[in-house]
Amino acid sequence: MFSSLGVECNILELDQVDDGANVQEVLSEITNQRTVPNIFVNKVHMGGCDRTFQAHQSGLLQKLLQEDSAYEYDLIVIGGGSGGLACAQEAAILGKKVMVLDFVVPTPQGTSWGLGGTCVNVGCVPKKLMHQAALLGQELKDARKFGWEYSHQVKHNWETMIEAIQNHIGSLNWGYRLSLREKAVTYVNSYGEFVEHHKIKATNRKGQETYYTARKFVLATGQRPRYLGIPGDKEYCITSDDLFSLPYCPGKTLVVGASYVALECGGFLAGIGLDVTIMVRSILLRGFDQEMAEKVGSYMEQHGVKFLRKFVPVMVQQLEKGSPGKLKVVAKSTEGPETIEEIYNTVLLAIGRASCTRKIGLEKIGVKVNEKSGKIPVNDVEQTNVPYVYAVGDILEGKLELTPIAIQAGKLLARRLFAGSLEKGFPGEDPRWAIAGPGFSACWCVNLVKLFQISMPQFHLCQV
Numbered sequence: 388m389f390s391s392l393g394v395e396c397n398i399l400e401l402d403q404v405d406d407g408a409n410v411q412e413v414l415s416e417i418t419n420q421r422t423v424p425n426i427f428v429n430k431v432h433m434g435g436c437d438r439t440f441q442a443h444q445s446g447l448l449q450k451l452l453q454e455d456s457a458y459e460y461d462l463i464v465i466g467g468g469s470g471g472l473a474c475a476q477e478a479a480i481l482g483k484k485v486m487v488l489d490f491v492v493p494t495p496q497g498t499s500w501g502l503g504g505t506c507v508n509v510g511c512v513p514k515k516l517m518h519q520a521a522l523l524g525q526e527l528k529d530a531r532k533f534g535w536e537y538s539h540q541v542k543h544n545w546e547t548m549i550e551a552i553q554n555h556i557g558s559l560n561w562g563y564r565l566s567l568r569e570k571a572v573t574y575v576n577s578y579g580e581f582v583e584h585h586k587i588k589a590t591n592r593k594g595q596e597t598y599y600t601a602r603k604f605v606l607a608t609g610q611r612p613r614y615l616g617i618p619g620d621k622e623y624c625i626t627s628d629d630l631f632s633l634p635y636c637p638g639k640t641l642v643v644g645a646s647y648v649a650l651e652c653g654g655f656l657a658g659i660g661l662d663v664t665i666m667v668r669s670i671l672l673r674g675f676d677q678e679m680a681e682k683v684g685s686y687m688e689q690h691g692v693k694f695l696r697k698f699v700p701v702m703v704q705q706l707e708k709g710s711p712g713k714l715k716v717v718a719k720s721t722e723g724p725e726t727i728e729e730i731y732n733t734v735l736l737a738i739g740r741a742s743c744t745r746k747i748g749l750e751k752i753g754v755k756v757n758e759k760s761g762k763i764p765v766n767d768v769e770q771t772n773v774p775y776v777y778a779v780g781d782i783l784e785g786k787l788e789l790t791p792i793a794i795q796a797g798k799l800l801a802r803r804l805f806a807g808s809l810e811k812g813f814p815g816e817d818p819r820w821a822i823a824g825p826g827f828s829a830c831w832c833v834n835l836v837k838l839f840q841i842s843m844p845q846f847h848l849c850q851v
Contacts, residue, residue, distance in 0.1 A: 388443060394452055416809050419766050428452060431603075431774050442774075445753060450584045451775070460486050462804070463587060463601040465579040465747065468504020470780035470793030471607030472563060477801035479570040486599060487572055488579035488589055492611075495621040498629045501560030502567075502574070505609055505781075506790045508556055513631035514651060516552050521658025543659045545636035553632055581748030585775065588748075603804060606754075606763065606771075606778040607797070608747065610740035610788075615643070619703030623714055624734040627652060635710035637661065638732030643700055645671045649737035650683060657692045664693040664731075666700065668721060697721045703734055742782040752776070757784055767811055769800050777804070 389396045401407035401423070415421050418432050426433040428451040433439045442448040464475045467489025479485045491508075493499045500508035520543070527541055567574045577589035577597070587604070589597045612626035625633065627648055639662040642653040649665060650672070657663040665687075672680035688694060698718040707713040711732035719726050742761035749756055749763075755772045756763055762784035769777045777800055780793040802808035 447584050458600045458602045460484050460601040462603050464605045466607035467502045468609045469790045470797040473794040473797030474605050474801045475572050477798045479572045481805040485572045487574050490578035494628045496629050502563045507559050509628050513552050517655045521655040581752050604776045607780045608743040610742050610781045613739045613741050623703050623705050624736050626736050638711045640733045641731045642735045644737035666695045668699050
């Protein structure tokens with residue numbers, strides 16, 4: 388086939404060279420392929436015979452056979468969150484020409500944010516700051532028992548808190564932009580969508596379209612909150628994407644869901660003095676140890692959070708506009724025909740997150756996506772079924788959804804792609820770990836290993 392295309396190819400017969408066994412071992416580590424032929428085209432691993440013929444039929448092979456100079460960038464990263472930024476900056480440090488495309492599609496309520504991804508803008512960072520606000524209020528109450536005397540009533544100002552949180556997040560956004568600039572990474576605030584192999588369309592807020600090409604791509608698009616699919620959900624409800632920049636105090640709030648996001652948000656809203664109800668479809672913290680989950684629920688109830696169990700919303704209706712307004716929620720029992728109605732100022736949905744992989748043109752270049760979850764299957768070097776496309780972060784199938792893992796994965800991926808590194812994975816996947824014990828803490832570590840399904844097939848619990 389290569390001869391018919393007039394392409395020069397170099398062939399290394401492993402059984403005819405002295406160190407063939409060593410070469411085969413290294414190839415296995417790099418490609419996770421133990422069969423031959425093992426084919427590379429312009430430094431991109433194609434796979435075996437069948438995948439090379441498939442690439443020829445789809446037109447991908449012809450693209451890869453072009454000189455590297457045919458592409459504007461060595462790497463384009465789609466997504467400016469933790470994993471994407473880490474990968475982009477590491478590749479730039481290694482001397483590659485890199486672009487980051489990052490565009491936050493506004494929520495149905497119109498909320499958007501800057502560079503840095505979920506964790507920085509609408510996740511860990513603002514969440515911890517709101518938890519701190521709630522804890523400070525609790526400490527004020529406790530202070531009286533330790534002799535602190537104050538006469539006037541202490542109250543919380545939502546607007547002051549939000550302004551401080553957004554100022555802090557804004558400084559982080561600027562820091563990320565500055566860091567990209569210092570490393571000569573091109574940052575484009577546009578929505579990326581594949582149009583053909585090695586070519587992507589970038590659409591900005593004004594609808595202007597620009598096209599870019601790259602030798603390799605990394606998908607780091609992350610996830611966004613799901614909606615219920617009932618009347619009034621997108622029109623009147625908010626999610627965690629809206630909460631941390633909400634310009635008014637949410638007032639009496641219904642939190643729908645029993646995830647850790649639902650319980651965390653319900654917890655700090657109650658902690659600053661709001662009337663909070665959490666509507667639970669079935670159980671708290673599915674996938675977690677249920678004895679511990681119920682202890683969390685009991686503790687929250689003791690601190691003023693109300694739980695409405697075995698109910699799901701079927702309609703949200705606006706009664707009054709305002710900041711906040713008034714919403715009527717109709718809910719149905721999951722165990723019978725009973726329905727209930729209640730009035731709230733705000734309804735916060737926390738029922739899970741969906742991967743942002745559906746509308747970025749992956750079907751045009753043949754990247755496989757799990758149709759049910761939207762997640763992307765990759766091999767042990769974060770490579771998709773399309774050889775020049777890789778993925779990191781929460782969109783990966785079967786991987787932990789944690790910011791530190793995404794950061795480390797992004798760095799290691801860049802080193803494998805551009806520095807000849809063979810290092811894979813992250814500490815949570817290292818089968819050589821040992822847990823020393825067996826005290827209380829060690830046993831809890833083992834439980835956490837099992838709970839989060841961390842791959843540790845050879846771990847030992849040993850007394851020292």
